Amino acid sequence: MGSQPIPPLQPDARRVFDALRWIFRELRLAQDPKGKASGLSAAQAFVLHVLKDQGALSIGALAQATATDPSSVSVVVRKLQQKGLVGKAPSAGDRRRMEVALTAAGARAARSAPSPVQQALLERMGRLEAGDLRALADLLERVAPPVEDGHPAPMFFHEGAAGGRK
Numbered sequence: 001m002g003s004q005p006i007p008p009l010q011p012d013a014r015r016v017f018d019a020l021r022w023i024f025r026e027l028r029l030a031q032d033p034k035g036k037a038s039g040l041s042a043a044q045a046f047v048l049h050v051l052k053d054q055g056a057l058s059i060g061a062l063a064q065a066t067a068t069d070p071s072s073v074s075v076v077v078r079k080l081q082q083k084g085l086v087g088k089a090p091s092a093g094d095r096r097r098m099e100v101a102l103t104a105a106g107a108r109a110a111r112s113a114p115s116p117v118q119q120a121l122l123e124r125m126g127r128l129e130a131g132d133l134r135a136l137a138d139l140l141e142r143v144a145p146p147v148e149d150g151h152p153a154p155m156f157f158h159e160g161a162a163g164g165r166k
Helices: 012-036 042-054 059-065 068-081 104-112 117-126 130-143
Strands: 086-090 098-102
Touching: 012 117, 042 059, 042 068, 042 086, 042 098, 042 104, 042 117, 059 068, 059 098, 068 086, 098 104
Parallel strands: none
Antiparallel strands: 086 098
C-alpha cells in the first residue's frame, strides 16, 4: 500500500500552514519554559488564571471559560488539588453545587505563572465577527483528523488526557 501523492497546493494552503505553525509555536513556547520551572502544565496554568480572574467556578463553568469539556477540566482540577493549588467546596449560592477555588498557594502560583496563551487565543477569536468565527470553526473541523473514539478534545498540553482525535 503506497502513499497518496500530494495534490498541487493552492496558494492559500501555505498561508494556512504558516498560521498554524505560528499558533503551535506560541502554544509550545508557552508550555516549555515556565511550565517546567513552575511544575505546571499549560492546561493547569490556564485553569489557575481563569480562577484568579473569575473566582470560584463550578466544573461546568470552568469548562465553558476554558473552551473545553467538563471531563477534561475535571482531570486538570484533580491534579491541581493534588498539588494543593485548588480546593472544592459547596457554592455559597447553592449548597448542592460544588465549586473550584484557588487556595492561597494556588493564588501565588497564578500570580507568578505567565499569562496563558490559550486565553490570548480566545481573546483574539472573540474579536472576530460571528460569521468569520463560525466559518473558521467549520473549516478547521473539515481539516482536522476525524474523531474515532467519541472522546472530547483534551485541553492543550494536558498530559494523560483520555481520548482525542486519531
